[in-house]
Amino acid sequence: MISMPEKAEKRLPLTAVIMAGGRGRRLGGIDKPLITIGGQRIIDRTFRIVSHCCQEILISSNSPQPYRKFPVTIIPDLYPDHGAIGGIYSCLRQASFPYVLILAGDMPFISAAAIRYLWSRHEGYDVILPKSSDGHQPLHAIYNKNCMEKIKKQLDYGKLKISGFFSEVRVVEIPTTQHPSCFGPRYFFNLNTPEDINQARQLAKQ
Numbered sequence: 001m002i003s004m005p006e007k008a009e010k011r012l013p014l015t016a017v018i019m020a021g022g023r024g025r026r027l028g029g030i031d032k033p034l035i036t037i038g039g040q041r042i043i044d045r046t047f048r049i050v051s052h053c054c055q056e057i058l059i060s061s062n063s064p065q066p067y068r069k070f071p072v073t074i075i076p077d078l079y080p081d082h083g084a085i086g087g088i089y090s091c092l093r094q095a096s097f098p099y100v101l102i103l104a105g106d107m108p109f110i111s112a113a114a115i116r117y118l119w120s121r122h123e124g125y126d127v128i129l130p131k132s133s134d135g136h137q138p139l140h141a142i143y144n145k146n147c148m149e150k151i152k153k154q155l156d157y158g159k160l161k162i163s164g165f166f167s168e169v170r171v172v173e174i175p176t177t178q179h180p181s182c183f184g185p186r187y188f189f190n191l192n193t194p195e196d197i198n199q200a201r202q203l204a205k206q
Helices: 042-051 083-094 112-120 145-156 162-168 194-205
Strands: 012-019 054-060 073-075 099-104 127-132 140-144 171-175
Touching: 012 042, 012 083, 012 112, 042 054, 042 099, 042 112, 054 083, 073 083, 083 099, 083 145, 083 162, 099 112, 112 127, 112 140, 140 145, 145 162
Parallel strands: 012 054, 012 099, 054 073, 127 171
Antiparallel strands: 099 140, 127 140
8 A cells, every 4th residue: 555645734735636547559558657667657656746745636547456555536437438538527526625736647757846836826727737849738737626517518518628618717828848947858758659658768767
């Protein structure tokens, strides 16, 4: 069993959601958070980081068995087969805090410093959305629970694009290239192919 840190005074009043539902079709269907990069599984590293900066952690997955050792609630999708937006909605409903950090489960290089910076920009907004050189990063963003009804309406219409409701809420865009101390060039690297895994393992050695 993996434990949570005992002291919470430095942790943010923020729910972190590790999105562990995505299986890599080009990776043989394996759960991407279980891939080992730099000597540790992505899920273990991600959990360790968020457990030191967020007061609550949830795991989004319809296959809970690999994640039962974590002392947190595992949330199945209320809208099965509706992609990441379905998992986001399901976890927003269960979160204890008004703001929820959504984290893709296949990003091996995230940091607490970046999470804390995003939190510092949350005041007055519903979505705190990083924008890297590759575009917006909705799977490394903070959402207010008041987005739920907008997302539910979108799901009921079968619209699965995460950004589909952004025009109806208050979004602040965070240009991450202006904050290299928090968001380095490899920060949002994620795994979709065997080549990505090999590249991530090389990057982890640097």
